[in-house]
Amino acid sequence: MEVMSNLVTQNIPNYLSSLPVPKSIGGWFRLGFRDWVSLVPLGAVIGGLTYMSYLAFCPCGRVCKIHLNEKIEKNNPKVVHSVDVEDLGETSAFCRCWKSKTFPKCDGSHNEHNETTGDNVGPLVVKKKK
Structure with a gap:
């Protein structure tokens, strides 16, 4: 001292x-x-x-060190998927959390993510007009 x-x-x-x-x-x-x-x-x-x-x-x-996409097509500089409207059913849910095993379709993986992190992310739901 x-x-x-x-x-x-x-x-x-x-x-x-x-x-x-x-x-x-x-x-x-x-x-x-x-x-x-x-x-x-x-x-x-x-x-x-x-x-x-x-x-x-x-x-x-500060540089953001957190990557949202941890595993999907990491070799591509930008991940882009397209879906034909005719191929959609009455309702389709698309993943926005990047954790889905069926990406770009949602498989509910965001539920576990939300419970662990306290986040509130959910899918993009697309419905056909009647």
């Missing part, structure tokens, strides 16, 4: 007070090469903390 105390109360303040931070905007233009090199670690820490904060708090900064 003494190491942490020394770091916070002595080392970091000494390091920060020794940095060549100018008092005016024009002072930045008069800094030498060694001055800029001594500012690099501070800039890296500030940049790293800013980037980590961006990833943590900005949803658009």
